[in-house]
Amino acid sequence: MSRILSAPRAGIVIAVLGLLVMGFGICRGEMAVVLEKAINICMECVGIG
Amino acid sequence: MDNKNEWKRHRIQALWALLTNSYLVGFVQGKIYRGKLKNLCVPGLNCYSCPGAVGSCPIGAMQAVIGSWNFRFAFYAAGFLMFVGALAGRFVCGWLCPFGLVQDLLHKIPFVKKIDTFKGDRLLRRLKYVILIVFVILLPMFLVDVLGQGLPYFCKYICPAGTLEGGILLVLFNKSMRSALGWLYAWKSVLLIVTVILSVIIYRPFCKYICPLGAVYSVFNPISVFRYRVDKEKCTGCGACAKVCKMQVDPVKNANHPECIRCDACKKACPAKAITNTFQRP
Known part of the structure; x- marks a missing residue:
């Protein structure tokens, strides 16, 4: 616990901020877009078109 | 390494x-x-x-x-x-x-x-x-x-x-x-x-x-929680860490340089064991 408390403050603050930003994205439904893209073969990624 | x-x-x-x-x-x-x-x-x-x-x-x-x-x-x-x-x-x-x-x-x-x-x-x-x-x-x-x-x-x-x-x-x-x-x-x-x-x-x-x-x-x-630290008292300035780094970083000048991928090569190369991983503030 003391190691966590003595961790660089900026890192901790930004990590928490990251979680909040991530949560905001999840709440507005971005995960569904990611899933939709990821479960179908990404033709651009593999170089088909 | x-x-x-x-x-x-x-x-x-x-x-x-x-x-x-x-x-x-x-x-x-x-x-x-x-x-x-x-x-x-x-x-x-x-x-x-x-x-x-x-x-x-x-x-x-x-x-x-x-x-x-x-x-x-x-x-x-x-x-x-x-x-x-x-x-x-x-x-x-x-x-x-x-x-x-x-x-x-x-x-x-x-x-x-x-x-x-x-x-x-x-x-x-x-x-x-x-x-x-x-x-x-x-x-x-x-x-x-x-x-x-x-x-x-x-x-x-x-x-x-x-x-x-x-x-x-x-x-x-x-x-x-x-x-x-x-x-x-x-x-x-x-x-x-x-x-x-x-x-x-x-x-x-x-x-x-x-x-x-x-x-x-x-x-x-530079601000990540997981970071490297160089103990300046232990460091002899031999340059072994910079020499071994394949990303061309000198940990003595900046242990948390943006190009450092934390591969640990510098840590292992240091004869004085002056480089450590840490979760603590710089």
Whole structure:
């Protein structure tokens, strides 16, 4: 616990901020877009078109 | 770093690559995993069209959301990168990126003259930031079709990981995909071949000059929770750490340099054991 408390403050603050930003994205439904893209073969990624 | 320690890191990289690509049946059938785990991003560059991939590439996820008709920015992927970057920085590049492992292994292939650095090396390293801003964010955001949808420009025109992890295998197994091959596949194959050849000669050229994920994590490296510390009292200034660093970082000058991938080579090379991993404030 003391190691966590003595961790660089900026890192901790930004990590928490990251979680909040991530949560905001999840709440507005971005995960569904990611899933939709990821479960179908990404033709651009593999170089088909 | 001696071979024993370096291979220890490679084993962890390989284990992580296997874990995040554990849909092994996909490699046999030439299909991709379609389960709900793909809601989640993985920290490294791992194409979600790799037959084994069980998670999503954060750079692909970011472009998918930015380029979708109903969103203009990807908070989910950006938040994920902030979270991982703030905790670990480029530790991800050194230990948890499958494409990093591929380049590490390729660099072990003997070659007449390995190149550590060259004129313009420092300047070229800024290219990855340009690629992040232009190809991952701006183009999918603004270069859109009539429906407001943008393409994943980085994945489509630059990323060789998609060709290596997904393109080759899927095309091998899938007859209909083979018939659809065109100039883009040829272009991406050329990029992959160039990356492979350069990786034999230069250590991790894709990570140093191209990777937008490395660019994101490098921004967080100086403030990440997991960090390196050099004990100035123990340090004798022998320069062994800087000499052994394949990313051309001098830990004594800046132990948390944006280019440091936390591979531990400097730690192992230090005769005074002055470099340590730490979670504590500088």
